[in-house]
Amino acid sequence: MKRHLRLVVDGTACDGHGVCAELFPEHVTLDRWGYPLLEGAEIPPRLQEHADRAVASCPRLALHLVEVPG
């Protein structure tokens, strides 16, 4: 079954290390304080590998992939 995923960040855990924006700039940029701004859209399959790496590399484990409803 094909999974429809998007990124969410746990703001209470995120310290603004910026690893996500470094590893996955296609969907993550940083605001002027250094916290991630996420592209809310579904992650296309060709970018899935980058999303997974960003999630796994977050030093605060603050980045998550969740199912897009519907």
Place this chain on the structure above:
Amino acid sequence: MRAAVLSPNQHLPAASEVPRLLLGLDPDGRPVGLEEHLSRWGAMPWQRTRMTLIDDLASSGLVGHGGAWFPVATKWRSIRGGGLRRPVVVANDAEGEPASSKDELLMACLPHLVLDGASAAATALDAGRVIVYAPRHLVPIVGSAVAARRRRGFDPVDIEVVESADTFISGQESAVVSALNRNAPLPTFQGKTPIRTRGVGGRPTLVQNVETLAHVALVARFGPAWFRGIGSDAHPGTMLLTVHGRGPGPRIVESPLGARLGDVLGLSAGVAGRYRGVLLGGYGGGWLPAQTALDLPVIEQAARHHGTSLGAGVVVLLPAEACPLAESARVVRYLDQQKAGQCGPCVNGLGELADLCTALAVQPARLSGHLQPLLDTCALVEGRGACRHPDGAARFVRSALRVFGDEVTAHLRGGPCAQVGAPSVLPGLRKIDLGARSRPVRGRR
């Protein structure tokens, strides 16, 4: 849909009249005891509650009155389907908003109506625990109400009482659960495991505002058709409003949904000029021009159409003499002080918003005529917190800039107005100092 079959009920109150929740209020403000409560409203139909209450709540159209306006039946169904473990029901009386006191009134004066609703929820959801989360000064009242019920074996599940934190955000659902799990009373990230699945003690948890539970107690007794006997088809029922600026102290008013706010407040259209503006929904809500507010139907969608929210029912009438920008700056400073301090955008952004709003009020030259930094910071905090605190702050700031455009222009062009140093007329904000000096008043600029 199943038709409601009700036995003839000698206690059935008129469906089309207000007050409804507040019908049994003691004129001296004493808590209504269990005997008096039952002689007014009748016994709780536990069997019917277990079988049909959730469907009845769906038919009734009851929505939550803690501020989120979420359909009650939808919320309960999401919890019932939450797993094999028996859920926990929390009656949420943590009313952190300093401008709101309707939940306090309900719990202080009509505790059994709220407790009936909590027990009805526990019955319908087959919950294993019921917890009332209430501020310290109400714990004795709730405690003796619970003791009276315990003596009669009234409730299917024993009711626990836990003292709430007294911060602005203490009533946020995940903050309530966090406190009940003996962690800090702060919101938690809900994106992975929401409290409806893993809440108090890891169990599926319903956190429901106490006014909502009082409505539930009446739906359980009198059914959805009775509930829909007031309000409009799309927006049935009533809601409690906490009104400031009509006489000394706050007044609690029960309004039919859909009624014209001016009528509910006893204000004709001609008196709008007495007020600089009207704050709806409290400090996470937003301002409306006085005329717009008086003509507004008491419906959440109407409030949202104008960029604000009824929230938990706060209405503050701002006198024409007040400086709305100074009052707004105090609100934003308060919201900054009351943030949980967990999420980066909120930690950084709310301080900026408070500084910029304070500058606009007392030192507008610092803005060099530009409002864009304020709007940019609003956009940077919106939707980026674990809770909606930053969203409320941004909505409040945007509403102030929109509704008080004339005052904004006057401040930017000519400096702060003469009223800017006057003491705050908003509830709970007197201690917030903007650093403004009062100047001799020679009329408004």
